Amino acid sequence: MMLLDWFSDYTLRTVILGSAILGATSGALGSFAVLRRQALLGDAVAHSTLPGIVLAFVLTGTKTSLVLLLGAALTGWLATLLILLILRQTRIREDAALGISLSIFFGLGIVLMSWVQRQPIEHKAGLDRFLFGQAAALMREDVILMSVLAVVILIMLILFWKEFKLLSFNPEYAQTLGLPVRRLDILLTGLIVVSIVLGLQMVGVVLMSAMLLAPAAAARQWTDKLSKMVLLSALFGAVAGAIGTIISSSVSHLPTGPTIIVVVSVFVVLSLFLAPERGLVWDWRRRYAQRRSFAVETALVNLYQLAAQHGSARHPHETSAIEVMMGERARKALQSLQSRGWVQASGTDLWSLTEDGEDKARQLMLKEMH
Amino acid sequence: MMTEATVQQTASKPDLNAPLAVEVNDLTVAYRSKPVLWDVDLNVPTGVLMAILGPNGAGKTTLLKSLLGLIPPAAGKVQILGQPYAKVQKRVGYVPQRGSVDWDFPTTVLDVVTMGVYGKIGWFKRPGKADRTAAMGALARVGMENFATRQISQLSGGQQQRVFLARALLQDADIYFMDEPFQGVDATTERAIIAILQEIKDAGKTVIVVHHDLQTVEEYFDWALLLNVRAIASGPVGEVFTGELLRQSYGGKISFIEDMQRYRLGEDAAALQSSARDLPPWESWGGGEG
């Protein structure tokens, strides 16, 4: 099937649109989670939504997204409270507090699921989709609900943009300015929880944290502005969501959540290596250029010093003479010096400084002395 | 340009009985049950440049933060400019410790400085062109106008400190609180910062600085507080900065104080001052770091 066909199929269009919206919200909010060093809080919250989903299903008997997601948000919120309680009242550190909360709630979710499976309840099969996500299960109503929530999140982000920025960068300073830091903190964390809960249908509770972190980590590499980072992160999330959904619906036995995570991980790896200025490839290039220019300078100074022993700075020398002093890098460095007009080739394999080269060599030696 | 308004303001209010810049009564701050500050009384008149001094763990930063309402006291009362902090927060500028933020945060120098007006422009509004112009002015005052569009991760320690100072300057406050503004900055930056602090003071405003370098106290400040959980002494530097009181505050760390006294006798004066030779303060601020 051609790519275009995917977009003409109504159901698929709905599903792809839904995934893109979910990806965009988790990407946007994820930026704040990453910058506020709450990377793994998302993991704990996501795992902890499982019992809420199952309980909501058991209590109401419906699989309507809104009801299940409310249940999810409830236990996700309880888990955050448990984490805070452990951190404030005991000496247990953050990593263990996250792990404990995640374990207890997730274990409870597994127990509840095993209970539901053994009950004669109808339509229970669909709960599995919250474990690893199942975009195909997205209905038109789901997508409408998500769009509405996504718009609400977007409006909040725009309205409280400068406060959220300052809160993420320097909360203490924000407090001295008189901003209600505690309430803003609750609001922003609340929005992050909402975006986690929304994303569950797409990638599931186990992998949701990556949907929060990965687009943000990728976006961070491309820009140094928060606004661009949030936009780019939303874009990465949306594209990964859409591509992952398309792939998983076109190949049989390919769970949606893991597919999306693989796609978004590819974005991360590409960004880490290729992003201009910040990418690793650029680091390597910079380092290579530094080594190179160091070699060139060394060759220039060596040539000058050798020549000076003959009483004239312009006295020519063979490549091998320089090679004795700095090894095999010499030939390349001399050629590079020639192309800059600091050294000229005279005869076969004889090199001498030009006037510019002589000046440059003196400058370099002076700089070294300081 | 931006100081004009304040100058007029002070001129139109020739209040000789101006309220104390800071008035602290019986302030006690405890972590769990361990007192970090104990029964601190402090009166700071307006228009001074004051150092909060004391050994490590004396509660210097804690005091600063309780003055700013960031740490709730166990007991006691704090008044800033004659009122509780919440009422005067728009007249207070704050320079936190440089290390308290993530300098890899995706934002620019100008953006950080502009944060100084976030408290004033109100909800749902963005800083406008006038705010950005004012922020550029503040950057110029600290010699950083050429860095406005730089990402903050590209700054040296001294430059980071100047950005924070510019942000506080933009607040155009009547009283400034600064936490270790000289920590880890180069000598030139240090002199430049102190020059600005003195300018602020000369404009009749108050500056309160957590400081740890005893050797520069007399040169930089005109008022001091010696703190070691309790307030040992406060007042004009000349009265407070005596061997006996220093010994009381610094306790066992006598050798340091003896070094100090030797310095004051002039033995090491040359060596100590050579590091701070009269370079034009803004000269090396432009390029330097790449």
Place this chain on the structure above:
Amino acid sequence: MDIAYLEILIVAILVTTASVIPGVFLVLRRTAMLSDAISHSVLFGIVIAFLVVQDLSHPALIVGAAATGILTVALVEMLNRTGKVHGDTAIGLVFPLLFSLAVIMISRYAGNVHLDTDAVLSGELAFVPFDRLLLGGLDLGPRSAWLLGGMLLLNLLFVLVFYKELKVSTFDPELAEAQGFRPKTMHYALMTLVSLTVVAAFQTVGSLLVIALLIVPAATSYLLTDRLSWMLVIGVVAGVLSAVFGFAGAIQLDLSISGSIVVAGGILFLLALVIAPRRGLLSTLRLRRKQRSDFAGNLLAVHLLNHQGTEKGTETCQSDRLAASLNWEPDYAQLACRNLQARRLIEKDDGVITLTEKGAEVARATMML
């Protein structure tokens, strides 16, 4: 009890105790979430090895899993060293990718009786009695009992042999380095052990609940004791208890056994969190209230001592006035007064309070800090 049930219970106890031993160090070394990452990503190694050998109890799985465990730790460190991502983000990027690849491979190629996503989630403790270890026709019991028993022994042995090294590198990595204990090697050794434990536990509890067995009983124990040796012992006890109660609950209510064990462990933790002597919520609450009250009392005592005999030192226990003269909230003043009275550090004479001799002593001691 049915012999099959007994076998399941024994395996459940083995898996919890085998996990809690490295778990104690994970909690103390603040690497709980790193081990969570390992427990997820180890699945990658298990699946690849399984696809090759097609046997869930083949030793190749252990090798594959241990290698992925180390790979995870190394990748996280590498990512952090680039400085491009911060803090825990690296952990949150690495394990989802490896785990996703594993789940995809399972769904695509291995979706059969032995390895499906349910097994990944919660394992199959109920199947323990069906997989026997046979040696020349002799039934030696469930295979997983031997596997987990071996794992328990290995973990125990490791901790016993390297007890000193583990202790020093956990509490003071710099000192460990200085003494030539190589904390880095200890770190990798421990993470390898965690990976092995995760593989050993995989068939019985899956790869997602292992983290609960690793850290929850260990954290419970951390709330109850200050000593490393006791923490190991109490951790094992908490592990055994959660296995027993979880198992009983699961049988009674027909629930997932591994899930119930985790929930039982969680309940034990919450219990400890609330009622643990000294570190529980109740006792810290009581302690803090007492400290606050004593502290207020001491403050007042100091005030009285400082202004003894002067007008400023003439106070009554009338909270409004007292509060005004001390710049306190009236409630706080009252708290201080009551505290001093209860401790018999003040005397009342015509309403005016004065320090007793002991009260003056307390005030002086307070001032000395």
